[in-house]
Amino acid sequence: MHNSIFHIVAFAVLLVTLASGATSPDKQLMNKLVDRYQANARSRLPKTGPCRADNVKVRKEWGDLSNKTRLDYIRAVKCLASLPSKIGSYKALGARSRYDDFEAAHIIHTPTIHATGLFFAWHRHIAYLYEKALREECGYSGYLPYWDWARWADVPLNTNPLWDGSATSMSGNGKYIPNRNGTVQPGPVSGAPSLYTAPGTGGGYIYEGPFVNWTLHLGPVVNSVVQNGQPVTPNPRSDGLGYNPRRMIRDFNASLVKEGATYSILTDFLLNKTTIQDFHMPFFSGPHLAGHLFISGYDNDLYTSPQDPLFWFHHGQVDRMWSIWQGLDYATREYALDGTLTFGNLPPSRNVTLDDPMSFEFSPDVPVRRAMSTTKEDYCYIYA
Ligand SMILES: *[C@@H]1O[C@H](CO)[C@@H](O)[C@H](O)[C@H]1NC(C)=O
Ligand SMILES: *[C@@H]1O[C@H](CO)[C@@H](O)[C@H](O)[C@H]1NC(C)=O
Ligand SMILES: *[C@@H]1O[C@H](CO)[C@@H](O)[C@H](O)[C@H]1NC(C)=O
Ligand SMILES: *[C@@H]1O[C@H](CO)[C@@H](O)[C@H](O)[C@H]1NC(C)=O
Ligand SMILES: *[C@@H]1O[C@H](CO)[C@@H](O)[C@H](O)[C@H]1NC(C)=O
Ligand SMILES: *[C@@H]1O[C@H](CO)[C@@H](O)[C@H](O)[C@H]1NC(C)=O
Ligand SMILES: [Cu+2]
Secondary structure (H helix, E strand, O other): HHHHHHHHHHHHHHHHHHHOOOOOOOHHHHHHHHHHHHHHHHHOOOOOOOOOOOOOEEEEEEEOHHHHHHHHHHHHHHHOOOOEEOOOOOOOOOOHHHHHHHHHHHHHHHHOOOOOOOHHHHHHHHHHHHHHHHOOOEEEEEEOOEEEEEOOOOOOHHHHHOOOOOOOOOOOEEEEEEEHHHEEOOOOOOOOOOOOEEOOOOOOEEEEOOOOOOOEEEOOOOOOOOOOOOOOOOOOOOOOOOHHHHHHHOOOOOOHHHHHHHHHHHHHHHEEEEEHHHHHHHHHHHHHHHHHHHHHOOOOOOOHHHHHHHHHHHHHHHHHHHHHHHHHHHHHHOOOOEEEEOOOOOOOOOOOOOEEEEOOOOOOOOEEHHHHHOOOOOEEEEEH
């Protein structure tokens, strides 16, 4: 009797603890690392100059933004999609909007900015340009929000306010289409492995929330045919830069993040991968790839992934993980580079250097060095 009451009480305590989101040891460790990174980042900011401790911008998780900021962000993304393209039709014939410019630059440079020494730096700079465009061209008053993969890995999909389908979300999953097969993306260069993605829990067009009428213009580049799936019209050009208006498909698959981007995996990257050679490629093909394929393996390829506004949340988190990793030991990690000029070093090429230029097509080239620190030169931000 005594014993069983004790068990019932213990069980109830356990349930309450779980329900209140008690912090797991892995999450506690992550919180500690984030605190250490922030302290390191702030303590070295100068007292004078353009970027100081009293004006450094803080990029936050979507779940920690107010509804007011979320609505302002959603409005600004739609605004970017309503402004005319600047990239020039000789570079991207199918680009119609300022939003398309970012995707076009990504499509054009895909083989040289993935699995190369430019990966982290190029994506940091284009995310900065995107944040700047939202603020300066569309009046957004906040900063780039990110998606903390692990924070939402173990809760039901529809509890993440980023894609719960409500008016304050980035719209939800695609409509579920059963009995499809998966997709196979050939590698972007000869000799690179192809990538299989199993069908997820959507597969059709998104159908709720503010982006239901979001129109894609470019791509696909990789044209997967999916048995019984939503047909996707091929792009009129083989480079995917022709005009191909269509609606947006999502195919969420929570297992990918649950298996590939948990706090346990991420803290291991931050603490145990102490050189950029240990960190870069496993991170690229691990947590980074998992987040992309979570969104969709279908009509969302290596080239065209920025067409879905969720891309910027995912790459915000990629940049955040790199920033935290750098911030845990600036002396050895801040300017560390790994990788050559060619995808997976195919064909073999030389190592990328800090002086190599990166191209953005609609915005001036910048050297890699320029994108290594988030608080120097034009940048002035840290991550919450
Ligand atoms: C934010 O908006 C969502 C619907 O989009 C609503 O469910 C939620 O209650 C709102 N939160 C606050 C704090 O008002
Ligand atoms: C999700 O991804 C996993 C791992 O690739 C795969 O086994 C599974 O079939 C996919 N789909 C669903 C609905 O879980
Ligand atoms: C999407 O477009 C349809 C048809 O024009 C319209 O009725 C609907 O209100 C639009 N939805 C949103 C969220 O803009
Ligand atoms: C999926 O379906 C397409 C079209 O029928 C086919 O070409 C492809 O081989 C199938 N893939 C798998 C893995 O079954
Ligand atoms: C680091 O690696 C060691 C040895 O493999 C492992 O025991 C430890 O859990 C790892 N640390 C983290 C934070 O994952
Ligand atoms: C290129 O970088 C790799 C590690 O990232 C290093 O092992 C190699 O020595 C470098 N090659 C040259 C020529 O510097
Ligand atoms: Cu990319």
